[in-house]
Amino acid sequence: MIRFPSTLSFRLTFWYTCLVIVLITIVFFVSYLSLQKKLDQDMKHDLFEDIVEYQILYEKEGLEGVKREIEQEIKLGEEETFFFQLFDQEGQQLYRSGLSHWQFLPENHHIVKQVFFTREPFFQTIKIEGKDYRAKTIHDLIAPNILLYTGETTEDIRDIMALLFNIFTKVFLIVIPITFGIGWLMSMRAVKGIKEVSRIAAEIERGNLDRRVFVLPQGDEIRQLVNTFNAMLDRIRVLIFEMTEMTDNIAHDLRSPLARIRIISEVSLSNDRTPEEFRTAASDTIEECDRLLQMINSALDVAEIEAGSLLVEKKKVNLSQLVEDACELFEAISENKHIKLTYRMEHNCFINGNIQNLQRMIANLLDNAIKYTLEGGRVDVALTSTQQNIKIMVMDTGMGIPEQDQIRVFDRFYRCDQSRTYDGCGLGLSFSKAVARSHGGDINLRSSLEKGSCFIIELPST
Numbered sequence: 001m002i003r004f005p006s007t008l009s010f011r012l013t014f015w016y017t018c019l020v021i022v023l024i025t026i027v028f029f030v031s032y033l034s035l036q037k038k039l040d041q042d043m044k045h046d047l048f049e050d051i052v053e054y055q056i057l058y059e060k061e062g063l064e065g066v067k068r069e070i071e072q073e074i075k076l077g078e079e080e081t082f083f084f085q086l087f088d089q090e091g092q093q094l095y096r097s098g099l100s101h102w103q104f105l106p107e108n109h110h111i112v113k114q115v116f117f118t119r120e121p122f123f124q125t126i127k128i129e130g131k132d133y134r135a136k137t138i139h140d141l142i143a144p145n146i147l148l149y150t151g152e153t154t155e156d157i158r159d160i161m162a163l164l165f166n167i168f169t170k171v172f173l174i175v176i177p178i179t180f181g182i183g184w185l186m187s188m189r190a191v192k193g194i195k196e197v198s199r200i201a202a203e204i205e206r207g208n209l210d211r212r213v214f215v216l217p218q219g220d221e222i223r224q225l226v227n228t229f230n231a232m233l234d235r236i237r238v239l240i241f242e243m244t245e246m247t248d249n250i251a252h253d254l255r256s257p258l259a260r261i262r263i264i265s266e267v268s269l270s271n272d273r274t275p276e277e278f279r280t281a282a283s284d285t286i287e288e289c290d291r292l293l294q295m296i297n298s299a300l301d302v303a304e305i306e307a308g309s310l311l312v313e314k315k316k317v318n319l320s321q322l323v324e325d326a327c328e329l330f331e332a333i334s335e336n337k338h339i340k341l342t343y344r345m346e347h348n349c350f351i352n353g354n355i356q357n358l359q360r361m362i363a364n365l366l367d368n369a370i371k372y373t374l375e376g377g378r379v380d381v382a383l384t385s386t387q388q389n390i391k392i393m394v395m396d397t398g399m400g401i402p403e404q405d406q407i408r409v410f411d412r413f414y415r416c417d418q419s420r421t422y423d424g425c426g427l428g429l430s431f432s433k434a435v436a437r438s439h440g441g442d443i444n445l446r447s448s449l450e451k452g453s454c455f456i457i458e459l460p461s462t
Contacts, residue, residue: 012187013180020179021172028168032161039157040136044123047138050150051121054142063146067095074098085149087112094146102151104128108139112147115139126151133158197229204233257288264288316462317358319390320349323383326362330370338375345383349390350462353439361435364428365394365455373398373452385461389441392457401447409445432457 058066063086070084080101086094091112099105106126115122121140128135137151200211212230268281327343334341369379377397384391401409410433429443436443441459 008191009184009187012191013183016183016186017176017180020183021176024172024175028172032164032168035164036157036161039160040154043136043152043154043157044138047123047136047150047152048121048140051138051140051142051148054148058142058146063094066142066146066148070095070097080153081155082152083150087147087149089116089145102135105137105151108149111139112149115141115147128153131155197225200229257292261285261288314352314354316350317353317355318348319351319358319392319459320345320347320383322355322358323362323381323392326359326366327381330363330366334370334379337370337373339370339373340378341370341381342378343381343383345381346385349383349385351390351439351459352462353459357435357438361432361457362392362394364432365457368428369394369396369398369453369455372396377452388461390459390461392459393454394457395452395454397452400449400451400453401445402449406445406447410443 054066054069057069061068066086073082073084074097083097083099083102083105085096088094091109104126111122111124119141121138124137124139126135126137131153133154135151135153137149139147139149142148203211212233264281264284268278273281323345324343327341331341366379366381373379373396379397380393380395382393382395410429433443436457436459439459441457444456444458445453446456447453
């Protein structure tokens with residue numbers, strides 16, 4: 001069994017060649033049939049013109065002049081290619097040329113009577129036994145009482161069509177390899193850009209992430225593929241950088257509680273300790289373990305919410321009451337830091353959501369605002385609504401966020417340099433943004449260094 005290459009180049013060449021073959025074949029057969037029809041019509045027209053000529057000749061020279069002209073035609077031509085017969089009004093034969101090659105002519109007595117009656121010409125195509133061509137005949141009047149029956153074979157038409165078919169066959173055999181070669185060159189040029197992408201992809205697979213594909217002048221499709229591929233590489237590079245940085249941040253955040261657990265354990269085992277000291281060490285170890293578990297659970301929650309795989313029950317939630325309760329809960333913490341916490345809001349603003357996740361989202365923003373605001377500062381919370389959405393703003397007069405860090409504060413485990421002195425694992429803002437987006441909204445940030453920050457939550461209202 002013959003196995004053809006499965007490459008795109010071969011398939012394009014194959015289908016291009018097939019298309020050209022089909023088009024050439026269609027053009028040939030349309031031309032062939034049109035020419036054959038035209039030649040048949042021309043022969044019919046020639047027969048009618050012969051009748052007209054004999055009509056004129058009869059008017060000038062009578063029956064004898066017609067007979068002389070017929071005999072002259074026979075001497076100049078080939079008797080087997082045409083014939084002549086003359087009939088009177090009674091159907092009696094007045095004259096005929098040699099019919100040795102025309103024994104196949106059918107009985108025409110009824111046709112002669114019909115033509116004398118209708119005074120209209122009668123055309124007929126006759127099959128010739130043993131031949132691959134036919135004869136075309138005409139019955140028509142050259143005088144009121146004389147009918148001419150004449151005909152001619154279509155052998156010349158057959159020869160012309162056979163010559164045309166032979167020419168087409170030879171041209172067809174020449175065109176096929178030429179078409180295949182041109183198709184191959186065109187397909188190779190068409191897939192050149194794809195091959196370049198594949199080559200660069202192979203180099204990238206070996207670890208060379210700096211390679212890029214140059215845009216080749218091969219059409220919008222290839223250019224779009226190249227641009228998309230290069231954009232994907234840029235995105236992969238950014239993701240790898242972010243992943244590396246996130247891994248470093250995770251390692252940093254995990255190392256501290258693990259180091260404390262190890263120190264507590266070493267100190268507990270180094271000397272004799274009282275039961276109270278062992279209980280204190282165990283309590284500290286549990287606290288550090290809880291911190292690790294909280295970090296891991298928060299990371300899993302963020303991943304599940306972003307992936308949409310966390311199945312949570314959503315119901316109608318009074319967001320105004322939820323924000324007010326959160327602010328009252330954090331009032332004690334803000335008073336301990338001598339921070340003024342104020343809140344103003346519109347009442348009875350409802351959304352369809354999960355109350356637990358919404359509570360954690362607002363609590364995270366309030367906790368960060370109070371945590372990063374120095375004593376004597378203030379935190380303001382505002383809730384406004386329109387027919388389309390609900391907007392919650394958490395504003396503080398804290399240290400602010402550098403401009404270069406603002407775009408990344410919502411990334412998992414990312415923490416600004418000035419925030420590393422505070423407790424936390426860098427997941428609060430990531431979780432909050434994931435919750436907002438899972439509810440069809442988003443969180444935006446406006447911040448100025450040393451002036452404070454403003455986090456704006458926008459959620460669709462019901």
